[in-house]
Amino acid sequence: MGSAFKIGRIRGIDVKVHWTFFLLLLFFGYLGFQESQSVTGTLVTVLLVLALFVCVLLHEFGHSIVAQRLGLEVPDITLLPIGGVARLKSLPEKPWDEVKIAVAGPLVNVVLAPIFFTLAFLIGVDLSTIPSLITAQQSTGGALFYLGTINVALVVFNMIPAFPLDGGRVLRGLLATRLGAVRATDISAAIGQALAFGLFLLGLLGGQIILALIAVFIFFGASGETQMVRQREVTRGMSVADVMGVRRRTETVTPYHNFGQVLDLVVHGYQTDFPVVEEDGRLVGMLTRAEIFAAVHSPNQYRGVRDLMRTDFPVLSPEADLFTDGNRILQESGLRALPVCNGGNLVGMLTVDDIGQANLLRDLRKSR
Ligand SMILES: [Zn+2]
Numbered sequence: 373m374g375s376a377f378k379i380g381r382i383r384g385i386d387v388k389v390h391w392t393f394f395l396l397l398l399f400f401g402y403l404g405f406q407e408s409q410s411v412t413g414t415l416v417t418v419l420l421v422l423a424l425f426v427c428v429l430l431h432e433f434g435h436s437i438v439a440q441r442l443g444l445e446v447p448d449i450t451l452l453p454i455g456g457v458a459r460l461k462s463l464p465e466k467p468w469d470e471v472k473i474a475v476a477g478p479l480v481n482v483v484l485a486p487i488f489f490t491l492a493f494l495i496g497v498d499l500s501t502i503p504s505l506i507t508a509q510q511s512t513g514g515a516l517f518y519l520g521t522i523n524v525a526l527v528v529f530n531m532i533p534a535f536p537l538d539g540g541r542v543l544r545g546l547l548a549t550r551l552g553a554v555r556a557t558d559i560s561a562a563i564g565q566a567l568a569f570g571l572f573l574l575g576l577l578g579g580q581i582i583l584a585l586i587a588v589f590i591f592f593g594a595s596g597e598t599q600m601v602r603q604r605e606v607t608r609g610m611s612v613a614d615v616m617g618v619r620r621r622t623e624t625v626t627p628y629h630n631f632g633q634v635l636d637l638v639v640h641g642y643q644t645d646f647p648v649v650e651e652d653g654r655l656v657g658m659l660t661r662a663e664i665f666a667a668v669h670s671p672n673q674y675r676g677v678r679d680l681m682r683t684d685f686p687v688l689s690p691e692a693d694l695f696t697d698g699n700r701i702l703q704e705s706g707l708r709a710l711p712v713c714n715g716g717n718l719v720g721m722l723t724v725d726d727i728g729q730a731n732l733l734r735d736l737r738k739s740r
Pocket of ligand 1: 477538
């Protein structure tokens, strides 16, 4: 999330606040002043907004702590004017884990609500007019009662089965135990988007702009999450070793080959990038199509592999994840092929063609 300030770190989780949150404080401070015409009233209103967001933060910590217990990394929680977002580094793999994490947030508010109500009634509250955020500053009981209702609202709103709200995650987790992650995500995202559309209309017709904005947030959140899950499911477990040189063995050259011998390999083979290997099997360089083609038209062609090869290139591990690591490193290198080494020994080569084949396979699986 861009433009968010870090305000602290709790249990290894960065707590961040989006800058628009400060606008929200100013806005409600202004409304509080209009209502109370006093500095105290203004400050209490601002404090109430802060207290409300502490409840949201505790809700997010509910998710985060359960996620951490289940072995997932939670890098940060960001507070936005429309609520909080606890970012998980990866999605939970087991459907029941997702349900547990999703339920933990609202559960915090289920615990908080009766505490605020009890305190409000102990102190005394006049319920002839139900306190709102703006009027709650008039009495301590009213403020506490207001915080109780906010916690109820947080439970009710978050349990709407609209993805990516908690209710949507619970729905997906429950569906996934029977239908598998992809179908469960598709179904819950469709339900979520239909509900988001309904909320959007409701917000527009009822003049509730915040509700309409939240609906837009839900709508796009759902499609982003669907893609993430699909990507994960169709590429699950594919490693560099699964695709490298599956269709052929990798030809290598030594630093002592001359250019004529290399050209011979290019013309009579189907390989244009060659790992350069010493006689003892050590990988010492890469001779790529770029160097070979450049040398054809230059006096360089009279030189040996040692003079032409590049020595600065990444090496892949056969166990590396194909799409997250293999493909990324290959793309970043700007080369068409990278050597794959196991403990310093060349075991193969990953090429852009291999990635292309794997993509085809992936699309096939996807369409199934
Ligand atoms: Zn939540």
